[in-house]
Amino acid sequence: MLAATFFYIADLIHRNTATYDSEKFGQLAKKVPALTFFTFAFVMAMGGFPGLNYFNGELLLLSGIFKNNIIFGFLGVIGVAIGVVYLSWFFYRVFLRKPGGDYSAKLLDIGSWEFLVFVVNFFIVIYFGLNPEFILGEFKELLHSFGGRG
Numbered sequence: 193m194l195a196a197t198f199f200y201i202a203d204l205i206h207r208n209t210a211t212y213d214s215e216k217f218g219q220l221a222k223k224v225p226a227l228t229f230f231t232f233a234f235v236m237a238m239g240g241f242p243g244l245n246y247f248n249g250e251l252l253l254l255s256g257i258f259k260n261n262i263i264f265g266f267l268g269v270i271g272v273a274i275g276v277v278y279l280s281w282f283f284y285r286v287f288l289r290k291p292g293g294d295y296s297a298k299l300l301d302i303g304s305w306e307f308l309v310f311v312v313n314f315f316i317v318i319y320f321g322l323n324p325e326f327i328l329g330e331f332k333e334l335l336h337s338f339g340g341r342g
Contacts (some may be wrong), residue, residue, distance in 0.1 A: 194238045194246070197313050201231055203287075204306060209295045214282070217289035217299075224301040228287050230310040234285050237317045239276040244322035296327075 204227065220226040237244035240251075250272060258265035291311055302310065320326065 193313065193316065194234055194309060197234050197310075198238075198262050201227070201234075201310070204302065205299060208299045212297060214285050216291075216293035216295040217286050218289045218296055220287045220296055220299060224299055225298055226302050226307060226310075230302075230314060231287065232283060233314055235279045237321070243318070243321045245317045247321055248324040252334070 202212060205217070208217070233244075240246045250323055254272070255270050257268050282284060
């Protein structure tokens with residue numbers, strides 16, 4: 193879901209500017225504050241910030257890896273850290289740094305339809321982050337039906 197949201201954000205930017213080149217953007221936070229807020233929220237979610245949906249999956253995955261192999265567990269943590277650095281770098285380059293071109297002036301903030309899409313996605317991200325049993329409960333039942341533990 194979050195990957196699709198990032199493609200949607202890229203499409204919104206591309207529709208106004210006809211480019212995907214991040215070198216031509218900068219300081220979009222001043223020009224498009226609503227898009228900046230939602231992009232930052234989804235960057236935090238994808239980075240595994242506690243209380244948002246990816247955190248639970250990363251926690252379960254890394255704890256399972258650490259139980260079986262500490263070295264692979266540390267490699268997993270390094271992988272997550274690299275992902276967070278990349279996401280932060282993307283956000284900085286597009287929304288915070290000085291503009292590299294005049295494309296930032298062409299961009300318009302999100303409209304009411306896009307706002308509705310982002311709000312729904314935002315609440316889904318928070319709901320799954322605060323209530324992981326909504327999904328995990330189904331997997332526990334499935335695991336029990338196959339005779340496993342859970």
